[in-house]
Amino acid sequence: MAEAIQKKLKAEVEKFTQIQKDVSKSMSLRQKLETQLTENNIVKEEMDMLDSVNTVYKLIGPVLVKQDLDEAKATVAKRLEYINGEIQRYDALLKDMEKKSDQHREVLSSLQQEFQKAQGLAVGKA
Amino acid sequence: MAEKCKMSGEHYGGVVRLREEHEKVVKDCESRVDHWKKVSGDYEALNDRLKTLPDQLSYDIMVPFGPLAFMPGKLVHTNEVTVLLGDNWFAKCSAKQAQKIVDHRMKHVKHELDDLTKTMKNFEARVGFAKDIETMSVVSDYVDIREDVRNNAEIVNKGKPRVAHKPKSKPKLGPVIDLKEEDEKDESEVCKNVLSEEELWTRLDELEKLEELQDEQDILSDTADMNGEDTSSSSSEEEKDGDPPASVNGLSLKPSWITGPPNKAPSCNDTKDEDEEEEVHSLPTISFCHTVEPKKVRINTGKNTTLKYSERKEQKDHSKKKKKNGHGNGHAEHYKITTPADIYRLFVDVKNGEPIPRKSILKSRSRENSVCSDTSESSAADFEERRMIARSFSHDDATNHSDTSDGITEEDSPTTAPAHPTSRFEAFSGTVIEKDPMPTTVPHLTIAHPALPTILERKQEEVGLEVSSSTDTTFVPPPQPAIKKLSKFKAARLQQM
Numbered sequence: 001m002a003e004a005i006q007k008k009l010k011a012e013v014e015k016f017t018q019i020q021k022d023v024s025k026s027m028s029l030r031q032k033l034e035t036q037l038t039e040n041n042i043v044k045e046e047m048d049m050l051d052s053v054n055t056v057y058k059l060i061g062p063v064l065v066k067q068d069l070d071e072a073k074a075t076v077a078k079r080l081e082y083i084n085g086e087i088q089r090y091d092a093l094l095k096d097m098e099k100k101s102d103q104h105r106e107v108l109s110s111l112q113q114e115f116q117k118a119q120g121l122a123v124g125k126a
Numbered sequence: 127m128a129e130k131c132k133m134s135g136e137h138y139g140g141v142v143r144l145r146e147e148h149e150k151v152v153k154d155c156e157s158r159v160d161h162w163k164k165v166s167g168d169y170e171a172l173n174d175r176l177k178t179l180p181d182q183l184s185y186d187i188m189v190p191f192g193p194l195a196f197m198p199g200k201l202v203h204t205n206e207v208t209v210l211l212g213d214n215w216f217a218k219c220s221a222k223q224a225q226k227i228v229d230h231r232m233k234h235v236k237h238e239l240d241d242l243t244k245t246m247k248n249f250e251a252r253v254g255f256a257k258d259i260e261t262m263s264v265v266s267d268y269v270d271i272r273e274d275v276r277n278n279a280e281i282v283n284k285g286k287p288r289v290a291h292k293p294k295s296k297p298k299l300g301p302v303i304d305l306k307e308e309d310e311k312d313e314s315e316v317c318k319n320v321l322s323e324e325e326l327w328t329r330l331d332e333l334e335k336l337e338e339l340q341d342e343q344d345i346l347s348d349t350a351d352m353n354g355e356d357t358s359s360s361s362s363e364e365e366k367d368g369d370p371p372a373s374v375n376g377l378s379l380k381p382s383w384i385t386g387p388p389n390k391a392p393s394c395n396d397t398k399d400e401d402e403e404e405e406v407h408s409l410p411t412i413s414f415c416h417t418v419e420p421k422k423v424r425i426n427t428g429k430n431t432t433l434k435y436s437e438r439k440e441q442k443d444h445s446k447k448k449k450k451n452g453h454g455n456g457h458a459e460h461y462k463i464t465t466p467a468d469i470y471r472l473f474v475d476v477k478n479g480e481p482i483p484r485k486s487i488l489k490s491r492s493r494e495n496s497v498c499s500d501t502s503e504s505s506a507a508d509f510e511e512r513r514m515i516a517r518s519f520s521h522d523d524a525t526n527h528s529d530t531s532d533g534i535t536e537e538d539s540p541t542t543a544p545a546h547p548t549s550r551f552e553a554f555s556g557t558v559i560e561k562d563p564m565p566t567t568v569p570h571l572t573i574a575h576p577a578l579p580t581i582l583e584r585k586q587e588e589v590g591l592e593v594s595s596s597t598d599t600t601f602v603p604p605p606q607p608a609i610k611k612l613s614k615f616k617a618a619r620l621q622q623m
Contacts, residue, residue: 036213042234043212046227050217057208057216064216074217079213 002118009111016104023097030090037083044076138263146255148249155246162239169232173225180205180221210491 047069050056056072057064066073182204189199207224209217219227336343463469 039212042231043215046209046211046230047217049226050219050223055218055222057218059214059216068385076213076215114512 003116005111005115005118009108009115012104012108014109016101016108019097019101019104021023023101025126026090026094026097030087030094033083033087033090037080037087040076040080040083044073044080047073047076141256141263145253145260148253150247152253153248154250155242159239159242159246162235162242165582166232166235166239168457169228169235172229173232174224176207176221179207270338328466 047056050069054069056069057068058067059065061117065077183202184204185201187201188196188200191197205221207219207221209218209219209227211227319526463472
């Protein structure tokens with residue numbers, strides 16, 4: 001009995017760690033997105049400061065490609081929206097994963113208790 | 127004491143850990159602050175450079191060539207600066223514009239710096255607090271009062287959160303009364319007793335009414351059975367229609383008093399229903415539980431109408447037997463409505479060579495409107511007319527609840543009749559239908575005129591009650607013949623349509 005419970009426990013622990021990893025991954029991705037968000041916000045504001053007289057370039061690979069100011073503004077705005085959407089998506093994902101991890105945690109704790117009981121019984125018997 | 131020490135030890139350990147975590151955060155904040163300070167310094171230097179750069183047309187400089195070499199060169203176009211805006215975007219600007227951008231960035235950096243300093247302060251405060259707790263627990267001049275939550279409580283509940291009792295549960299009154307009256311009885315028993323007492327009162331009232339209406343009951347028993355079935359369907363209809371549940375309950379009550387007390391239990395919950403019943407019973411036309419019927423009226427679908435139709439037909443037949451006053455005289459006759467059956471006769475306008483009773487007064491109109499609910503104004507007007515007529519009839523019928531009620535005052539009918547176009551006797555379609563046990567009535571609820579029926583129903587309830595009483599007397603067929611009749615009527619209607 002104790003061995004079976006031990007196996008169960010191990011399996012649960014693995015699942016739990018897996019979920020934790022996923023959670024941390026999503027968290028880091030989300031943070032990355034947040035930095036991108038702030039950066040794009042700054043770019044947008046600075047572009048608003050410029051006139052159409054200035055030429056705007058975009059770095060595509062090793063090449064600086066000339067862009068229209070208005071086009072650039074539109075592109076940045078779109079990118080901002082995209083980033084916001086992604087952040088929301090990741091938020092939802094994180095919530096989900098947290099819930100799952102909580103569930104696993106509960107299962108783990110219950111299994112641990114059972115294991116301890118079983119061990120106690122085994123000790124008692126022995 | 128040992129336990130206390132243990133607990134305090136654990137507690138102490140926890141506090142230590144807390145303090146350590148807080149300190150970690152503070153350190154992290156410090157490093158970030160340093161980083162931002164560096165950035166800020168860089169930007170300031172840049173600002174200075176931009177200020178001085180356009181002073182000369184060109185500068186002689188040592189240009190870096192790779193990581194290790196330099197080359198002498200010249201710096202030209204001193205006013206043109208290509209600025210990295212972020213995210214791989216570049217912009218060519220003058221030195222002044224670049225300065226503006228730099229200022230803007232400085233703002234952002236300052237903002238970040240401020241936030242970081244705030245959080246750092248916060249966590250420093252927390253660290254101080256944790257230290258205090260540590261010292262307190264060690265010195266033990268101040269004792270931290272702690273109470274461990276016992277697991278026993280959890281075991282009792284079995285880990286289930288306490289569930290709030292639903293407000294609808296009845297037994298609330300029970301225990302109070304029981305305690306007063308008897309202490310020995312179990313709560314459950316007491317609750318039951320309490321409930322039963324309430325029920326008993328309601329039943330007593332109902333029984334009294336029943337006794338009064340014994341004669342009618344016999345007649346109505348048949349119809350009551352029908353009504354019971356109808357009530358179920360009508361009740362469902364009512365729910366859909368959103369009519370006050372009272373009427374439905376009334377209907378449900380009806381079968382209850384006919385079938386006996388046991389059915390009253392469910393209906394006892396609604397005092398309203400009982401009241402309605404009481405009211406109904408007080409009048410000679412008690413059988414008007416059919417109030418639900420009016421809802422059926424709304425259902426102009428063939429099925430509903432057929433149900434009604436069959437009832438009507440029976441009424442018609444019955445009335446015909448009783449009276450040979452111009453059945454199906456048509457419009458002229460409808461003034462002489464002496465029995466509810468006459469009404470149906472009147473509504474039979476559409477005749478394909480036969481005075482085929484309409485399934486619903488609305489039906490004739492519904493034909494125009496098709497099966498779908500049609501809330502045309504004309505139909506609305508018709509409904510109103512019907513209502514008036516129905517009321518008049520009901521009024522008359524009130525005096526004579528049985529089929530043979532001769533109380534119909536022609537005075538009322540003629541006044542209402544002229545207004546009522548001969549072709550449409552739609553008002554009573556609903557009332558008649560009550561009897562039909564057909565479950566088909568249930569699905570039809572949706573089709574009725576949405577706006578009209580609600581009003582009609584109520585009014586028709588009054589009428590329906592009377593009509594139902596009359597119809598009850600006439601209609602005594604078992605469900606099977608009713609079904610057959612339905613088909614006939616259906617066919618007739620279909621032909622009409």
